Structures are given as structure tokens and as C-alpha cells.
Amino acid sequence: MTRQRVVVAGVGLAVLGLAGVALPGRVVRAAEAHPQAGQTSSILVDAMESELHRAMNSLGSASPTAQQPKPYFLSYSIADGEQVSIAAQFGAITNSNQSRRRFADVQVRIGSPAEDNTHGDHRNSALTTIPMPLTDDNNAIARSLWFATNRGYGKALDGYLKVKTDQEVRAKEEDASPDFSTEDPKVALLPPAPALKVDTAQWEQRLRDLSGLFKQYPDVFYNTVALEASSETDYFVSSEGAKTATPNHVARLVILGRTRAADGMDMFRAETFEADETGHLPDQKVLAAKITEMGKNLEALRVAPVTDPYNGPAILSGRAAAVFFHEVLGHRLEGQRQRGDDEGQTFTKLMGKQILPSFMSVSDDPTLEKFDGTWLSGHYDYDDEGQQARRVDLIQNGILKTFLMSRQPVAGFAHSNAHGRAEVGHMPTGRQGNLIVSSSKTVSDAELRQMLIAEAKKQGKAYGLYFEDISSGFAVTTRRSPQAFQVIPLVVYRVYVDGRPDELVRGVSIVGTPQAALARIVATDDKPEVFNGICGAESGSIPVSAVAPAMLVSEIETQKQAQGTARPPILPPPNADDATNATGKAGQ
Known part of the structure; x- marks a missing residue:
């Protein structure tokens, strides 16, 4: 179970910034009596x-009226x-x-x-x-x-x-x-x-x-x-x-x-x-x-230029693609989002139908502790309703097969598949653990880059975009709002079709609607990457992982980020001249 695995919130999938644990602890003295951890x-x-x-x-x-x-x-x-x-x-x-x-x-x-x-x-x-x-x-x-x-x-x-x-x-x-x-x-x-x-x-x-x-x-x-x-x-x-x-x-x-x-x-x-x-x-x-x-x-x-709104081909690195799938797809496959008057139910009526290209499959496997040697945050042995963790094949060859279920049933799915998760102080709901994206249509990184350039030329674009790192995002799943998503890239490059060096840009966020975005995946590379983070939703903030290969999409939409009005620091930092000469013991 994962009632409260204590970690720094860090760069979460849905929670930004550094934070303490969600529930207070207290400093203890060595002499204070309590059972030893490990027993x-x-x-x-x-x-x-x-x-x-x-x-x-x-x-x-005990009620006299038995009411x-x-x-x-x-x-x-x-x-x-x-x-x-x-x-x-x-x-x-x-x-x-x-x-x-x-x-x-x-x-x-x-x-x-x-x-x-x-x-x-x-x-x-x-x-x-x-x-x-x-x-x-x-x-x-x-x-x-x-x-x-x-x-x-x-x-x-x-x-x-x-x-x-x-x-x-x-x-x-x-x-x-x-x-x-x-x-x-x-x-x-x-x-x-x-x-x-x-x-x-x-x-x-x-x-x-x-x-x-x-x-x-x-x-x-x-x-x-x-x-x-x-x-x-x-x-x-x-x-x-x-x-x-x-x-x-x-x-x-x-x-x-x-x-x-x-x-x-x-x-x-x-x-x-x-x-x-x-x-x-x-x-x-x-x-x-x-x-x-x-x-x-x-x-x-x-000092990088602010990019303009864009609609065209792009590559998301494996790390970026992992966050993308967590936000765009994973949340919408959580069971409780398939019932309720307020839920948008993006994929509720698409069971047994194709929602991804036929070369892609998605599972959620909390039984995995590591992926290719990298620790996975979303591992657990039992979920927070006492059910033994198991792998769930959500999408096979592009076809939607099931949802992530807690003990809250939805139409057509009467039982849990051990994904009832919660932070202490919250009711468990169907949540992601280790979301694993796989592909049978893989190429090398160099080939994927050439495919991006070719697609940009085909669409008459001067460049395609390469998203190297993404911090977080959010997914709107309620029907009273547009069924949209937004993810915030940290490092983005323009890849020019005329052979100019790639150009670092800033101020861009990826936006769109899930079904359109997922249908435009063209190919992936053959080196999946891991993203570990903390995801916030109605059952609290829990540790999750997402694993995905880099992927080429034929069309992705971006908009400008909010710019802010605060000036950079007016005074230079103290001892700036001394700092530039520091070698630091940390690298020794």
C-alpha cells in the first residue's frame, strides 16, 4: 500500500515546486520510546x-429506536x-x-x-x-x-x-x-x-x-x-x-x-x-x-528568444513523452472518471475501439520496482484498499481494453484491478502507478529527427520543434470545461529544415485535446525513458512513474506561457567575482 510514501514533491506531474510532506511529523529524541523501524x-x-x-x-x-x-x-x-x-x-x-x-x-x-x-x-x-x-x-x-x-x-x-x-x-x-x-x-x-x-x-x-x-x-x-x-x-x-x-x-x-x-x-x-x-x-x-x-x-x-504560437510537427523526448502520456491519456483512463454527472468521460464509450495508432500499447504495472535499472516511484505491493498489485493492460495495439479501477465500480467494470490509491486523509480512487508506453514501430534517434525534418518540409514549415524536457501539466476531465490538456515544457529547440543549428527557445506550453493529439503519433524511437514524480488529484498527492520512448507527432499545438512582470534582481549577487572562480568540492 502507499498510504504515505514520503518524498520531496519536486517536479511532479501535477504538483510543481518543492514541498514538505503532506502530513505533519515531529522531531523525535533518540531516547523516546517507539517500536523500531524494520519490525x-x-x-x-x-x-x-x-x-x-x-x-x-x-x-x-445500541439505539433504543433501532433507527x-x-x-x-x-x-x-x-x-x-x-x-x-x-x-x-x-x-x-x-x-x-x-x-x-x-x-x-x-x-x-x-x-x-x-x-x-x-x-x-x-x-x-x-x-x-x-x-x-x-x-x-x-x-x-x-x-x-x-x-x-x-x-x-x-x-x-x-x-x-x-x-x-x-x-x-x-x-x-x-x-x-x-x-x-x-x-x-x-x-x-x-x-x-x-x-x-x-x-x-x-x-x-x-x-x-x-x-x-x-x-x-x-x-x-x-x-x-x-x-x-x-x-x-x-x-x-x-x-x-x-x-x-x-x-x-x-x-x-x-x-x-x-x-x-x-x-x-x-x-x-x-x-x-x-x-x-x-x-x-x-x-x-x-x-x-x-x-x-x-x-x-x-x-x-x-536570453533565448520567446517562441511564437505553433501548430506543426514535433518530437517529444522519452522523458517528455512520458509526462505527455500521463497527463493526456493516463488520467482519462482512471475508472472514476467514467461515471458521474460532471465527468467528461473522454474514453468511456470507446471501449474496444482504437484510440492510439496500432503500433502502440499502454499498460500500468505497479509490480515493477525498476525499469532498465531505474527505480520507479509508482511501485507498490498492495493498493490502499488492500488489493494485491497487478499489471493492467489498458491499450493493446491501439485498442482500449480497460480502465484503472479502485473498488468504485463503473458500468461494465464491476471489480477492482488494484489501482485504488490515496494519500493519507483521502478516499482511494483509481490512479496510475507505473504507466508503461510501448511501441512496435521504432527507429533510431537520427532517423526520428530526419522524419521530423521531412514532415516539417511537407507542411511548409521552416522548422519543427523538439521538446527535450517537460516539468508538469494538468488535465481537465470535467464536462463543464473543455476536454483539454496543457503541459509545460522546460527545454525546447527549433529544428530547422535548412540545416541551421538547433535553436533554444522559451515561453511555450503544449495544449490540445486528447483524442486529436494521440491520433497524430507517427513513430517512436527505441529507447524508453523514465519520469518519476508526484501526481495530485482528488485522492491526494501520490508517487507515480511514466515510461515512454521519444515520439514524433505530425501536429502539435503550442501557445505562449504567461510572461510575468517582475524584473530580474536589480543588484548583482554578493561575492559574484569570487563565485566565478570557485571550483567546488562537490565535483571532486
Whole structure:
């Protein structure tokens, strides 16, 4: 499960910028008693099971008038983990702390799977979230769960009454699917996450050295180099008999630099590196080289010309294509987007029909920990509804086969395929894990470039575009707004048909509608790339990955980005002359 895998938000697919964890932790002292990470808490699991059974046997039966219904489903989810967070900028530490946290999500459902208190707009009426004791104190844990269960039961009763009232006055729904699917309960107490081991002093020095390299670039007015490492075990028990304990452990390093052009346009570059532990992150020499590359690129971007709106052929690098597929396709294949009066339902009626070129297939496989040696953020063993992770083939040879399903059914899809995911404090919905795009029509990078030039000539264009890096984007899926998408490229080049050198440009964003954009893919290269990030949606911010090859599209539409009005820094940075002479220990 992935109740709260703690990472730096970094460059997310739907969340920009650096952020802390979504739920507060607190600094702990070495002498403070709590169960060691790396040991499954039998006291915690036993307390969860005992209090859950007591609640199911008691709730709804004590009412003198027998008007209060019994819950038909109750579950407890507890995220139990520890985290180290360190950040530096311009050669100095800005944050360094270690925290430990436990949070519980209590889900109460009243009514029946066909219709319960989560129906329609009342989905969140099932959920109550509270902090839990950090120690394995059976009585304190039970009392905390008791408090949350009572609060949740009252919330669920109120929600169920509102659902019944709504049904009396509203028109017939388009999709009359049940509110909750019937699934086989899973029992799996996997080995817990290993104890978190981070050499804090060593990493503080590494981050100082790395962030100090940005001082060589006077026009980079903001930078941060941040490390987030966490080790967490997620526990889940339900009234159906499910009982799981699953580990999550991750180390992520994020590098971010920002500059501003004379016309007020802000630009940034960001890189993320992820592994299962800090010792598997890249060495200092690799990271220093990446910062040098980023700094030079930012200096070039701030003086690059602003591109005009464009409609013509383009290549998206594998990294860019991965973000593109996540935003343009992946969100629209999430199950809950196929039901509800407000959803645009882009692909709902296209099951069994071609929505991609016949040489392309798409799957989502959260069981993968790595792809060609690169760690994948979207890996998990069990989803947040206790279902064992599995590969789902969404599109085969261009034909749409299924959706990403949680336990919220939609017409034609009555069961979960283990993609019910959520951040702590949110109800699970169908979400992406590791979205994998594959192609049977591949060419080399050089051939793909020549195909771009040929297509630009054919359309009478002076150049095609090459999108090297994309930061993020958003997808509009509601029917009250245009069914459109927008993704924000970071590095874009004009590839001229007359043989001139490629030209770096800025200020462009990719826009369009999904069906039109996906139908215009002409070919791909043969080297898939990975993008790891954090995706924000209605069930919270969760770690995801997307894997795709570079692809040529015959037509892509761009528009200008918002330019901004703030001036670049008026004063030069302090000690600018000294900084240009710095060699930095980070690259040694």
C-alpha cells in the first residue's frame, strides 16, 4: 500500500515546486520510546483487529429506536514511518530534521454496496483521519481508534441521510453502478520496511557542496538541493477479513534552479534522482555534473528568444513523452472518471475501439520496482484498499481494453484491478502507478529527427520543434470545461529544415485535446525513458512513474506561457567575482 510514501514533491506531474510532506511529523529524541523501524508491530495490528471487531459488533445496535443502521463495512489504515529531510541552498543548510509519524484513516460505510453514504458527491463522508500514538501502547491505540470510529460513524450517518435525500429529488443517473465492489480479502503481512539509516552529517556536507555550485551562475537567483529519505510500513485491516502490512522505503534527491529573463519570464530546471536507499543515489561527481549542466542551460534560457504560437510537427523526448502520456491519456483512463454527472468521460464509450495508432500499447504495472535499472516511484505491493498489485493492460495495439479501477465500480467494470490509491486523509480512487508506453514501430534517434525534418518540409514549415524536457501539466476531465490538456515544457529547440543549428527557445506550453493529439503519433524511437514524480488529484498527492520512448507527432499545438512582470534582481549577487572562480568540492 502507499498510504504515505514520503518524498520531496519536486517536479511532479501535477504538483510543481518543492514541498514538505503532506502530513505533519515531529522531531523525535533518540531516547523516546517507539517500536523500531524494520519490525512489524504485532501490538498495532492486534489492536486494530480487536477494535474493528468490537465496533462492528456494537455500532448501530445500541439505539433504543433501532433507527441507526449498522455499518456494512469498516476498515482501518495506519501509515507508520520515519523520515529524514535535509535541504541546502547556495552552499548552506536550510533544513535538517528527522521525524516520525503515525496516522490512521478510518473508513465507515453505511447502507449496502449498491448504495451507501459515499454515493455521488458524498464520497468523503466515509473517511476520518487522526494522528496515532507513536508508541505501541495497546490501550492508547484502541482509544484513538475508538474515538475516530465514533466520529466516522456519525459522519457516515449524516452522509447516508443526504444521499437518500438527493435520490428523492434528482433525475436518473447515467451510470447506476454500485458504490462499492465485492473483492476477495487479502491477508499478507510482508516484511516491514527496513530501519531508516542516513548519515546526516555526510549528507549535509554533500548538499552544501552541491548547492554551492550554483554560485557560479549569477543569474540563477534561487536554488535548492534537497534530500528526503523515508521508511514506512502501512497496515490495513477490514471487516471483510483483509489484513496486510506492506513496506515502503525510498530516498529521493531533488535539484532545482530558477532564473528570470529581462522581460519578466521565470524559468526553472529540475532533476530528481530516486533509489530505495540513500546509498544507491548517484555519486557526487554525477550530481555535480548535472548541476553544471543545469546552470549553463538556465543561463542560456534567460536570453533565448520567446517562441511564437505553433501548430506543426514535433518530437517529444522519452522523458517528455512520458509526462505527455500521463497527463493526456493516463488520467482519462482512471475508472472514476467514467461515471458521474460532471465527468467528461473522454474514453468511456470507446471501449474496444482504437484510440492510439496500432503500433502502440499502454499498460500500468505497479509490480515493477525498476525499469532498465531505474527505480520507479509508482511501485507498490498492495493498493490502499488492500488489493494485491497487478499489471493492467489498458491499450493493446491501439485498442482500449480497460480502465484503472479502485473498488468504485463503473458500468461494465464491476471489480477492482488494484489501482485504488490515496494519500493519507483521502478516499482511494483509481490512479496510475507505473504507466508503461510501448511501441512496435521504432527507429533510431537520427532517423526520428530526419522524419521530423521531412514532415516539417511537407507542411511548409521552416522548422519543427523538439521538446527535450517537460516539468508538469494538468488535465481537465470535467464536462463543464473543455476536454483539454496543457503541459509545460522546460527545454525546447527549433529544428530547422535548412540545416541551421538547433535553436533554444522559451515561453511555450503544449495544449490540445486528447483524442486529436494521440491520433497524430507517427513513430517512436527505441529507447524508453523514465519520469518519476508526484501526481495530485482528488485522492491526494501520490508517487507515480511514466515510461515512454521519444515520439514524433505530425501536429502539435503550442501557445505562449504567461510572461510575468517582475524584473530580474536589480543588484548583482554578493561575492559574484569570487563565485566565478570557485571550483567546488562537490565535483571532486
